Amino acid sequence: MSTPLDRIRNFSIIAHIDHGKSTLADRLIQTTGGLTEREMSAQVLDNMDIEKERGITIKAQTVRLNYTAKDGLEYQLSLMDTPGHVDFAYEVSRSLAACEGALLVVDAAQGVEAQTLANVYQSIEHDHEIVPVINKIDLPAAEVDKVKAEIEDIIGIPADDAILTSAKSGIGIAEVLEAIVTRIPPPKGDRDAPLKAMLVDSWYDPYLGVVILVRVVEGVLKKGQQIKFMQHGTLHLVDRVACMRPKLEQLTELAAGEIGIITAQIKEVSQTAVGDTITDAKKPTAEALPGFKEVQPVVFCGLFPVDAADFEKLRDSLYKLRLNDASFSFEAESSAALGFGFRCGFLGLLHLEIIQERLTREYDLDLITTAPSVVYKIQLAHDKGEIELHNPADMPDVMQIASIEEPWIEAVIYVPDEYLGSLLKLCQDRRGIQKNLTYVGGRAQITYELPLNEVVFDFYDRLKSISRGYASFDYHQIGYREGDLVKMSIMVNAEPVDALSMIVHRGTAEARGRGMCERLKDLIPRHLFKIPVQAAIGGKVIARETIAAMRKDVTAKCYGGDATRKKKLLEKQKEGKKRMREYGSVQIPQEAFIAALRMGDEG
Amino acid sequence: MRASDLDLCRDPSPQSGEEEPLALYVHWPFCVSKCPYCDFNSHVRAEIDETAWRDALLADLAHEAELTPGRPLGSIFFGGGTPSLMAPATVAAVLGAAERHWGFASDIEITLEANPSSVEAAKFGALAKAGINRVSLGLQALDDAALRFLGRAHDVAESLAALDIAQAAFARVSLDLIYARPDQTETSWRAELDRALRFGTEHLSLYQLTIEPGTHFAALAGKGRLPTLDIDTAANLFELTRAVTAAAGIPAYEISNHARPGAESRHNLAYWRYRDYLGVGPGAHGRRGGLATVRRKKPENWLAAVARNGHGLESETPLDPATRAMEALLMGLRLGEGVDLAALSGRLGLPIDEMVDARAIDELTGHGLIVRERDRLTVREPGMLVLDGILGEIVR
Numbered sequence: 001m002s003t004p005l006d007r008i009r010n011f012s013i014i015a016h017i018d019h020g021k022s023t024l025a026d027r028l029i030q031t032t033g034g035l036t037e038r039e040m041s042a043q044v045l046d047n048m049d050i051e052k053e054r055g056i057t058i059k060a061q062t063v064r065l066n067y068t069a070k071d072g073l074e075y076q077l078s079l080m081d082t083p084g085h086v087d088f089a090y091e092v093s094r095s096l097a098a099c100e101g102a103l104l105v106v107d108a109a110q111g112v113e114a115q116t117l118a119n120v121y122q123s124i125e126h127d128h129e130i131v132p133v134i135n136k137i138d139l140p141a142a143e144v145d146k147v148k149a150e151i152e153d154i155i156g157i158p159a160d161d162a163i164l165t166s167a168k169s170g171i172g173i174a175e176v177l178e179a180i181v182t183r184i185p186p187p188k189g190d191r192d193a194p195l196k197a198m199l200v201d202s203w204y205d206p207y208l209g210v211v212i213l214v215r216v217v218e219g220v221l222k223k224g225q226q227i228k229f230m231q232h233g234t235l236h237l238v239d240r241v242a243c244m245r246p247k248l249e250q251l252t253e254l255a256a257g258e259i260g261i262i263t264a265q266i267k268e269v270s271q272t273a274v275g276d277t278i279t280d281a282k283k284p285t286a287e288a289l290p291g292f293k294e295v296q297p298v299v300f301c302g303l304f305p306v307d308a309a310d311f312e313k314l315r316d317s318l319y320k321l322r323l324n325d326a327s328f329s330f331e332a333e334s335s336a337a338l339g340f341g342f343r344c345g346f347l348g349l350l351h352l353e354i355i356q357e358r359l360t361r362e363y364d365l366d367l368i369t370t371a372p373s374v375v376y377k378i379q380l381a382h383d384k385g386e387i388e389l390h391n392p393a394d395m396p397d398v399m400q401i402a403s404i405e406e407p408w409i410e411a412v413i414y415v416p417d418e419y420l421g422s423l424l425k426l427c428q429d430r431r432g433i434q435k436n437l438t439y440v441g442g443r444a445q446i447t448y449e450l451p452l453n454e455v456v457f458d459f460y461d462r463l464k465s466i467s468r469g470y471a472s473f474d475y476h477q478i479g480y481r482e483g484d485l486v487k488m489s490i491m492v493n494a495e496p497v498d499a500l501s502m503i504v505h506r507g508t509a510e511a512r513g514r515g516m517c518e519r520l521k522d523l524i525p526r527h528l529f530k531i532p533v534q535a536a537i538g539g540k541v542i543a544r545e546t547i548a549a550m551r552k553d554v555t556a557k558c559y560g561g562d563a564t565r566k567k568k569l570l571e572k573q574k575e576g577k578k579r580m581r582e583y584g585s586v587q588i589p590q591e592a593f594i595a596a597l598r599m600g601d602e603g
Numbered sequence: 604m605r606a607s608d609l610d611l612c613r614d615p616s617p618q619s620g621e622e623e624p625l626a627l628y629v630h631w632p633f634c635v636s637k638c639p640y641c642d643f644n645s646h647v648r649a650e651i652d653e654t655a656w657r658d659a660l661l662a663d664l665a666h667e668a669e670l671t672p673g674r675p676l677g678s679i680f681f682g683g684g685t686p687s688l689m690a691p692a693t694v695a696a697v698l699g700a701a702e703r704h705w706g707f708a709s710d711i712e713i714t715l716e717a718n719p720s721s722v723e724a725a726k727f728g729a730l731a732k733a734g735i736n737r738v739s740l741g742l743q744a745l746d747d748a749a750l751r752f753l754g755r756a757h758d759v760a761e762s763l764a765a766l767d768i769a770q771a772a773f774a775r776v777s778l779d780l781i782y783a784r785p786d787q788t789e790t791s792w793r794a795e796l797d798r799a800l801r802f803g804t805e806h807l808s809l810y811q812l813t814i815e816p817g818t819h820f821a822a823l824a825g826k827g828r829l830p831t832l833d834i835d836t837a838a839n840l841f842e843l844t845r846a847v848t849a850a851a852g853i854p855a856y857e858i859s860n861h862a863r864p865g866a867e868s869r870h871n872l873a874y875w876r877y878r879d880y881l882g883v884g885p886g887a888h889g890r891r892g893g894l895a896t897v898r899r900k901k902p903e904n905w906l907a908a909v910a911r912n913g914h915g916l917e918s919e920t921p922l923d924p925a926t927r928a929m930e931a932l933l934m935g936l937r938l939g940e941g942v943d944l945a946a947l948s949g950r951l952g953l954p955i956d957e958m959v960d961a962r963a964i965d966e967l968t969g970h971g972l973i974v975r976e977r978d979r980l981t982v983r984e985p986g987m988l989v990l991d992g993i994l995g996e997i998v999r
Contacts, residue, residue, distance in 0.1 A: 528992050529970040534797055552838040553992040556810045556859050558937060560874045561888035563930045564895060570933060573995040585966045 002220070002255035003076040006186045007547070010215070010259055012080040012096055012201035015105035016113035016119050016472070020135040021103030022499045024105055024167040024176070025063070025079060029246060029513030031173050032065040062200075062213055062259050064243040068183045077180055078243075078259040080200075082119065088327075089122075089476060090295050091201060094275045096122055096292065098200045098215035098259060101129035104151070104175065108134050108142035108164075112150045114414045114445075114472040120155055129184045132162035133176060138169055153440055173317070189256030194279040197220035198289050199229070200259075202260070202272040204324040208240070209309055210316035214278060215259045216287065222253045226281040227264065230271050230288045235281050236264035270326040295327045297345025298407060298477065299352055299456055300390045302333055303359070304341030310365055311340045317363035318342060321355060328355055333391070337499035337581045337593060338368055343391055345375075349456060368593060370499055372456040377405040377480055392501045395487040398538060404503075405480040407452040410435070412445065413463070422466045430454035431505060450475075451483060453503065476483040488513055491534045492524065495584040499593060506537075513543035516596065523592035526550040624677025624708045626873035627695060628665075629660065629915030631686040632902045635718075638754045639823075640781070642815035644886035645684045646902055657693045659909040661700050663883040663898070666914035668704030671881065671891065676705045678712040678870035681735075687717035698734040712737055712869040714777075717769065719762035727765075727772040737775040737868075739808065740766060745795045749784055754819075766802060768870035775866065777806035781836040782814050782844070785830035792840050793847065800851045805866035809844055810859045811837060841988055858937045858987060875938050876933035877947075885915065893927065895920045924951040925999070927956040932998050936990060941981030963996040973997070 015021035065077040082095040096102070102123045123130060132151050134144055144164060151159040163179055165172030180434050196218040214221065220225070225238045240263040241251045254260040266272060274295065276286035305314050328351065333343040346352040352372060359365045378388040379402040389395060389404075402555050411432075415423050417439070425574055427434065427448045436447035450459075455475070463471050488509050490500035500520075506513050513535025521535045524547055535543040558566055580587035634645045679701060698713065701830065714737040715730060717723055717913070742762050744750050750758060757765075769776050780799055782792050799807065814820050814829070823829035832840075848854055848861045855861050857875060860868065873880050882889035882896065885905035889896040898915040899905035905915040924931070928951055935942035948955045955978075964980070967973045972986035972993060986993055 069911060105794070482926060494735055528967060528986075528989055528996065550989050550992050552834050552841065552988050554841075554990040555856055556813050558858070558874075559935065560880050560882060560890075561886070563890070563934055564888060564897075566933050567926065567930055569991075570929060570994055570998060577995070 002191070002253065002258065005189065005257045007073060007075050008078070008186055008257045009075060009101070009180050009184050010078045010080065010099040010104060010187055010257075011101045011180055011184050012082050012099045012123070013103045013105055014082070014116060014123060014130075015135075016107065016110070016116045019083075019105050019107040019113075019116075020167045021105055024103070024133070024135060024165065024173075025081060025098065027167050027170060027173045028065060028077075028079060028177065029063055031177065032067050052507065061246075062244060062261075063246045064249075064260070065245075067177050067181065071181075075181050076258070077177075080586065083460065085352040087346070090293055091274055091327075092119055093122055093291070094198065094200050094463070096126050099199060100187055101131065101180070103131050103133050103180075104155075104157075105133045105135050106147055106151060108136045108144055108147055109139050111143075111147050111443075112154050112414075114412045114474040117155070117412060117474060124157075130157055131176075131179050131183050132157065132159050133165055133172075134162050135165050135167055137164045138166040138171065150440060154445070168558060183396050187257035189216070190218050190361060191220060191256045193256075194283045194285040195221055195225075195227070195278065196285040196289065197221055197254075197278040199272055199274060199278055201274055202266075202269045202326075204269055208263050210263065210269050210272060212262050212264070212266075212272055212278075213259070214254065214262055216254045216256050218256050218285065219280065220253050221260075221278070227278050228281040228284060229272070230277040230279060230284075230386065231292060232271065232276065236266060238262050238264050245595065262540040268322075268326075269324055270322065272326070277349065295347065297327070297329050297347060297375070299346045299348055299372050299374060300343060301328075301346075301352060301372040302335065302338065302341055302368075302391070303356070304335065304338040304368045304370070305346050306366040306368055308339045313363070314342065314359070314365055314367070316455060317359055317365060318344070319351045320363075325355075327351070335370075335393075335499045337497055337583070337588070339371070339581075341368075345390065349460065349463050371502055374407050374452045374456060376485065376503060379403045379405070390451075391505075392487055392503050393498050403482050404485040406483045406485060408481050409450055409452050409455060409475040410478045411448050411450050411455070411473060411475040413448070413471055413473050413545065414443055414445055415467050416443055419467040419471065420446075423463065423471060424458075426462055426466060429578040430459060430509075431507070449478065451481075452477070452506075454508075486537045488517055489536050490520070491532075491536060492520070492583050492588065493531045493586045494534075495586070497583060497588075500596060509535075509537060510542050517543045518543040519596055520592065521545040521547055524586070524588055527586060529585075614644060615812065623674065623878060625671060625674045625705065626870050626878060626880040627664075627676050627679045627701060627705075628870075628880060628884075628887055628889070629679065629681050629686070630683060630882065630887040630898075631681060631689050632684040632885045633688055634683065634685045634866070635688070636754070636756060637819075639819035640753060640812060640815070640819050643684070644900055648902070653690055655906065657696050657898075659906050660693075660884060662699055662909050662913055663915045664700055664704065667881045667883055667889070667891070668701075671705070671879075674705060674879075675708045676701060676711060677708045678873060680870040681715040683716055685718055685723075686715050687723040687726065691726055691733045693716065694730060694735065695733035698706045704707070712775075714739055714868065714870055716741065717765075719765035719769075720757045721761055721764065724765035724768040727768050731772045732780070736773060738769050738773045739768055739777045739779065739806075739868075741779045742766065742799075743781045744784070745798055752784065753781060764997070766804075770802075770804070772821070775806070777808060777868065778802070778804050779808045781810050781812050781862040783832050783840050785832055787832060787836075787840065789836070789839055789843055793843060796847055798846060800848070800853065805853075805863045806868065807848065807853060807861040808859055809848075809861060811841065821879065838988055842975055845984065845987070854939075855987075856939050858990065872938075875934045877927070877934050883915070887915075890922075891928075893922055895922050923951040925957065927951050928953050929998050932958065933994050934981050934987070936980070936994065939977050939981070943979050944975075945978035958999055959997050960999055967993060967996060 013021045020148045031193050061081040063079045066074055067077050068074045080095050082092050104120055134147050146160055148159040163172055163175045197214045199217045200213040200215055202210055202212045223238055228235050234314055241254055242248050243260040279285045305311055311477040327347050329345040330342040334340050360361050378387050378389055381400050381402045423565055430450055431454055432448040432450045434448055438445050462471055484506045485503055486506050488502055489496045517533045517535055528550055530549045531547040533545045534541045580589050632644055632646050633648055633651055637647055653798055713735050715735045716739045719740050719742055743753050743755055745759055747758050814824050820829055845855050853861045853863050857865050885902045886900035887898045897918045899908045899917045908915045929946055944955045974981050974983055982990055
């Protein structure tokens with residue numbers, strides 16, 4: 001039997017990394033009896049190793065709790081754990097759309113952070129009832145009143161009745177549960193209408209196949225029902241309806257207002273689009289839910305196995321990862337420098353790092369990652385249309401280009417006053433346009449418009465090093481703008497090295513080119529002849545370094561007994577050359593490419 | 604200076620290996636003290652049973668002779684260790700046996716390495732009488748402080764006295780110097796080299812100081828307690844050495860060896876030209892009919908092996924043609940005369956393409972480091988300083 005609508009509460013938790021979202025969620029589960037103390041592994045919701053380590057959520061998770069409130073009635077609470085990073089902004093928006101309210105968790109010592117803002121604003125846009133929760137109030141550095149003021153000043157919502165908690169010590173948990181019931185409104189929805197449910201998220205489970213997280217908006221979703229995905233137009237038979245408590249519990253149905261999971265014998269997550277509307281195949285709803293968006297990768301890079309023999313393994317691993325993450329894409333790519341690999345697209349830099357880390361850690365692959373690049377839109381000359389450029393190597397000849405557009409973002413940065421000057425300089429150097437600057441307490445909030453390609457190039461690391469880790473940063477895309485962009489090629493001994501070419505703004509090209517040439521000069525070992533290293537735009541050299549020829553490399557003594565030893569040295573030398581990539585007559589060690597391409601240690 | 608200027612002693616490259624004279628190396632592993640730079644198979648022992656050693660050397664020699672009948676000896680080399688510590692009678696016994704086993708070519712070269720100390724110099728007359736006709740004298744430096752740094756027991760005055768005696772006693776004298784020592788400048792080395800040239804020996808071995816693994820110097824360097832000469836100065840000193848010796852009429856014919864025309868070390872040329880050579884005594888290596896022979900290295904083990912087996916062999920490994928080609932090239936390209944690729948190809952039954960990388964040869968020829976004239980591949984003067992790098996590129 002379905003729970004009546006007025007006994008249902010659907011809510012999410014919005015929090016900055018480390019502000020205690022997972023701990024609070026765990027407490028709520030424990031208090032309502034979802035799991036015993038013994039069953040609680042630390043932070044149940046973040047179930048991927050990387051999620052636990054980084055304290056972020058990659059896939060939305062949901063837990064259904066039964067809570068008997070002070071009014072003596074039992075309520076069904078669905079806790080939606082939302083992805084915690086801007087790279088997954090669209091997934092966040094769908095998760096929020098599945099709820100009627102949110103707990104805004106703010107660390108009593110840290111205050112409001114930039115990352116919190118994006119999600120809280122989204123939540124406000126969804127007309128959510130927001131319940132502020134000030135966590136970690138038992139820390140010595142807790143400043144409850146200051147944080148309340150920040151919530152009111154920065155976010156603009158009243159914080160008088162904020163709930164004070166220490167999730168770690170169990171303080172204030174009962175008040176939180178009661179506030180969910182009394183302050184967050186119940187869902188609405190006509191249970192007699194044709195089925196209309198939102199596909200909130202999906203993931204691959206080795207035992208169950210693809211598991212779909214749904215929020216039923218109208219009608220009822222039942223086991224054995226023939227359903228239709230309205231975007232894809234595909235039909236599926238529901239073979240399981242369930243909820244997580246957080247252990248899986250089978251149900252007979254999910255009715256309007258309820259959140260739960262279904263399986264329908266689907267093999268790949270790519271068949272399920274987040275935000276899609278699920279309806280009854282025989283009795284479809286008239287209109288799909290609004291807000292569907294096809295998720296597009298925005299950051300691209302090449303992934304190559306260090307050992308060419310691992311190519312197949314890399315491909316298999318990428319397929320496996322894609323089973324669970326349809327938002328990243330890959331296609332085979334070959335590079336003269338790096339051999340065979342894949343050009344991969346990601347939702348953002350963090351997404352890139354997560355995939356790269358999973359490949360390294362879970363699939364034991366040794367990888368070379370080329371410099372990340374964004375998607376450029378190129379207007380071809382002579383009205384030949386527009387192309388999207390994912391790889392600098394594919395840049396058409398300048399003569400065929402009418403204009404190039406690059407993606408821009410709006411970034412919100414919080415930074416302690418003392419680092420503001422350096423941070424403004426960084427943003428200016430990266431072609432930023434300042435939109436806003438306000439002071440809150442000892443901190444500044446600055447809003448900048450920045451080209452994304454300047455951000456993918458070590459911006460985040462520079463930001464952290466300038467502010468000694470105190471700055472927080474968040475961004476969202478604001479569309480494409482035309483830019484004076486050029487392809488910069490790197491030539492070693494007059495041979496272009498494809499893996500090192502990049503698209504840069506003309507104004508920053510020289511500095512970037514000089515940096516790369518200087519770096520390569522130190523990374524490429526001396527040869528028997530001198531080697532020019534050049535950065536060039538079109539045919540024009542903009543930076544140049546020379547690697548001097550090897551000066552002395554000769555064995556002084558070599559007689560009868562030395563032939564054997566010398567031969568072994570020579571064989572070792574030959575073996576070492578196998579890890580080199582040949583560029584004309586120059587051999588570049590693979591380590592040099594890795595070092596030259598590594599993000600973040602420039603300057 | 605052009606490569607051809609150094610091309611003083613053309614390799615006769617005989618096609619029939621059977622008639623070719625053999626080279627014989629005899630290792631005497633003992634020293635009075637171990638020098639800090641030396642990684643040779645040398646040992647300090649309080650007492651040596653010279654009779655036992657003589658008998659063992661003779662047995663080892665007889666074993667090799669049985670396997671190489673009908674080939675006269677073109678050269679014999681007593682190396683070490685310090686073979687000048689051998690009793691002249693032991694030397695005489697070895698030479699007598701060698702002559703009986705193989706027979707001597709009429710112009711046989713018989714070299715012995717000697718320390719320039721007064722004790723050893725006193726034996727030079729007897730050693731000459733025993734049959735030694737060439738001596739290689741380890742002067743190492745003409746500077747007392749440098750000799751102390753190198754751990755040598757003799758000073759300059761003593762070694763010059765020994766040199767005088769050697770020049771009187773032996774028909775042919777070579778001397779060794781170690782240069783590119785820490786703090787050495789072009790000026791100071793130039794003066795030292797000029798002085799060495801004035802002694803008028805027909806042959807000079809001039810080695811750049813190399814820190815070899817396992818030596819006392821390597822241990823010091825590992826702890827950062829050994830000053831070293833910067834690589835650019837070392838390179839300059841190498842070039843200076845080649846130019847000065849050439850101007851003095853005693854040019855380099857190998858990386859570190861210089862001789863008046865016709866006075867090259869015939870024995871060492873056998874190594875560099877990759878001819879067959881026999882090696883007896885502890886740790887001695889040989890190349891015999893496509894086999895690499897290695898003898899037990901530690902003196903006591905070698906001695907025991909000879910007592911047990913009648914020879915000191917530890918291993919006899921057949922070398923495939925590609926390995927032999929590699930060895931022939933890494934030895935041969937050290938010589939100013941270079942390597943006759945066609946002759947080597949014929950000797951080993953391996954196509955030239957499988958010995959060397961033609962593309963790398965073209966590339967390095969373009970950079971002026973090597974030259975190939977018809978079948979002869981030669982490292983040019985600027986290439987000599989980076990020979991190991993060149994070998995890495997061109998040897999297949």
